[in-house]
Amino acid sequence: MTVRLYFDDPYLVEFEASVVRRETRGGRPALVLDRTAFYPESGGQPADRGEINGVKVLDVQEDGDDIWHSVETDIPGDAVRGQVDWPLRFDRMQQHTGQHVLSQAFIEVLKGETRSFHLGDEVSTLEIGLDRVDESALERVERAANAVVFEDREVKTYFVSGDKIGEVPLRRPPKKEGTLRIVEVAGFDYSACGGTHVRHAGEIGLIKITRWEKIRGNLRFDFLCGRRALADYARKNALTRQLGGLFSVGDKDVPQAAEKALADLKAQKKAARAMQEALAGYEAKAVIENAPGRVIRRMFTDKTPEDVKLLALKVIRQSERIVVFGAKASPQSHIILARSDDSPLDLRQFVPLIIAKTGGKGGGSSSLVEVVFSKMDNLLEIIRDITESIEKAMN
């Protein structure tokens, strides 16, 4: 059996102990100590990190009453000195104690019971038995939780025997029988818990919910406490200042400025489209005037396939012609065939020929056909061949 030093003193980071058993676990040397300050993974809180005799501790797991420490390399000798990674431990004490307070605040404000808790490397999550929530209700939950922090309530831990447990107003019914370790946030929350907690609620620092989503008919909340909340606030403050700088407004006016910029962009796109249409009309006129024959063939290297198609449609609306247009573009080129309404020619009959020459894909209607294909060096030649086939079909 390993004595859990963190039960009495979660602030203890250095300790001396004796090795009582050795094994290989997951390919690594592992030790059971007679006593330890290392917290083993359980109850939603990950295992501590740190060193034993200067060797990295990779994992800490409980097995009945024993606590196993997986280490990077074998440690000779039976007397060891352990060192817990304190910044990491304190961060988890902040998140874990904050979770107790937040869970009870959810009950007091919304009667929302905690279904599960996970302490993550960056954010922690709390699954609450609620099917919906709004911003103002969440604000009340956060206010109730942070009031406990501002009051700096004491956080006490003590053991209560099984026959006396009924006298403790536990937030959740206990999962185990017999003597239980109780964590009490003075007069506010009573939980059966084996985790590591701060001594006073003030050490938790700010408790902040950052987002939530529906899951399994419950709501799952992301939350941050202490240093994590401060880091998140610093990041978001820098972000709003940066956005304010981009729009040349104060941070409160960023949403309005962004909405206006998006509306302006939409209006400008519409205006640009109208100009493109008008321009295509003039260009079509020039194309028609410069091509005396019935069939007009052209290859474009400086236009998008969409613009080439627009131009083709303008040409056949303004004159009784058939167009064979090629758009050399990246990543795919296009061949577009279009005819004016007076012609009975079904352009679909030329699709197999275009596909045979380009290896592309496409189709369309009797009056408009489009084939898309990867880069072809002899596109001009292909356009000429197709034009000849069309002229032959017309005679």
Ligand SMILES: [Zn+2]
């Ligand atoms: Zn706890």
